[in-house]
Every structure is written in C-alpha cells, then in structure tokens.
Amino acid sequence: MSPAGFAPRQDSDWPDMVADMRAGFAGQLNVYRIMAHHPALLRAWGDLRTHIVQNTALGPQRAEVVILRLAHRLDCAYEWNQHVVRALAAGLDKGRIASLRGSLAQMTAPDATLAGAVDALVDHKRLAPAQLDDVVAMVGKTGALDLMATVGMYMTLGFILNTAPPDLEPAIAQALAQQAPELAV
Template sequence: MTGIAPLPDADWPAEITDMLPGFAGRLDVYRVMAHHPALLRAWADLRQHVVVDTSLGLEFSEVVILRTGHRHGSAYEWGHHVSRARKLGMSEDRIASIAGPLEAMAPADAVIAGAVDELLQASRVSAARRAAVEDLVGRKGLFDLMATVGFYTTLAFLANSTDLELDEGIRAELDERPAPKA
C-alpha cells in the first residue's frame, strides 16, 4: 500500500457531511483526515484560529508555516503555502529565503523563523527569542506562533506519512510557475 488516499465525495463520512462544503472538502490534507471524522471535527475550531484568526498577521503566519513545512520536509505544505504566500504578494526571493539560513532573511522573518527552529529543535523558544517575537507581534502573536508550529507539524506528519500529493490545482500552478526549492 502506498499512502492513504483523500476521501472522494462519494465516500465522505455521514457524520461530517456538514463539513464537506467548507474547508474540509477543499484540500486533500483534510480529505485524508476525514478517515477519522472525530479528529477532523475537533480540528475545525483550532484551524479557524490558526489559519484565519491568527494575531500573527497573514505574512508572518506564512513565514511560520513555510519554515515549519520546510523543516519537516513536507513538499505538500511547502507547495501549498508558496501558493498562498504568492497570493499575499510575498516576493519569490522572500519565499525562497525562508528555506535558507536565518542570516539570509529579512530581520523580522529571521526572528519568526528562528522561533520556529528553536521549537522544532528544543521544544521551546529561548527567553531572548521570546522577547524578540513579542516585540514584533505581541504576546498573543507568540502564542499563535507556537500553536501554528504545532498545527502545521501535525499536518506535515499527516501529509508525509500518507504520501499525500499536492492538490491538483496547486500542482498545476507550480508546474507553470515552480516554487522556490525548500
């Protein structure tokens, strides 16, 4: 067996039918998660906060997600969020820098990406980095950064462990305009 396939509409679990027209039906990562309906249902509120209502702001949120996806070697997360970052107007150079050394990034991005690195290396943000993040995005932003890393770490585990391919629309977009390498 190679991977776990996203559930098509015809096989969508009855207990989460109400979720199909929303976020859960739009991306294959959630169609894979639908194999466990209770998990997908529980995921919804955290997803709303982390993805939509974050206090990081959309661009810093993308920096967190891209760095997390890169560090986990998740081509799925990297590709999807390159697309999202482009739609936000982030430059190709900025996106590419997020996969590189902190010294090659814009200073604010390096603060954010450095916090991601610390979380993934030591399961904590150092006092100095914590202060720098709070100066940049506030205390709520610090908490949202940590929650976003945890959220996208779980999605990277899911995408990587199920051999999830890029969604068709993202694959077509990246075929036409390749993503910077992660």
C-alpha cells in the same frame, strides 16, 4: 501516493458525521480528506484551523513565513508547495519565500526572528526567554502564542502528510507551475 488505507476520502466515501464539512475547508484539501478517516478528529480540528488560518494575530504574511519555514524543516513537500502559492497570494515575493529554506542570516531581520522561533521550537521544543521577548516585541503576546499554535498545528499536518503523502490538488499544482516553478519541491 498515500498508503491504501489513508488515501484522501472521496465524496462518495465521505463520512456522515462530517458531511456538513465537505463543502468547506475539509473537502477542499487532500490533507483534510485524509483526516476524514477520523471524523471526530476532523470535527475537533475545525475551530483551531479557522483560528490559525483566518484569525491569527500574526497576520497573513507572517503566518506564511512561519508555515513555510516549518514545512521546510519537516521536509514536507505538500505543505511547502501549498503554501508557496498562499504566500505569493499574501504578498511575499519569490526571493523572500526562497530565503525561508536557507540560513537565518540570509533572511530579513523580521523573517529571521520568526524562522528562528520555528527552528527553536522544532529543535529545542521551546523558545528561550530572549527569543520569546523578541517575538513578543514583534507580534505581541497573542502573536507569540499564535506562532507556537501554528507550529503545533502544522507539525501535526506535516506528520500526516509525510506518513500518507497525497497528491497536490490540481489547481494548486497548476498555480505553482505557472507562478513559481523554481520554488516547487
């Protein structure tokens, strides 16, 4: 449960400054309902979120690999569980998803390249030149920048979620229980 001051904002308590955002992404997920305690931040977040979630050069499967590895590294149950369901919808199988919690050696080579980049950003705050070359060879310069931006954006969400953990949305919890209960954390 979230600390009392940071519980997800309900429709009846939704700020006027972001009233137009409630029917979209911001009203659909508890993390953004928490962020609604700072309407200006939520408003500014919208464009970056749209790019990272919908327009990333990584593509949906690679983006989910990056997000799941980061959720694992941040020990962020909400984000992990949320993205297990999204990863399944994007076409990742359960074994591939499960591997993202393990060592790079147990992943496919492309997933290990992406997960290794996440690990380097978390551990060293940068990609080494050879690692950047590997990422660029796989996803191009725009993909490499999108990978770094995805890690940055989801780290921020992870900080919020680990500080004020909300309940998982009922529809996501139900989908996770039906599709991949063995992957839930």
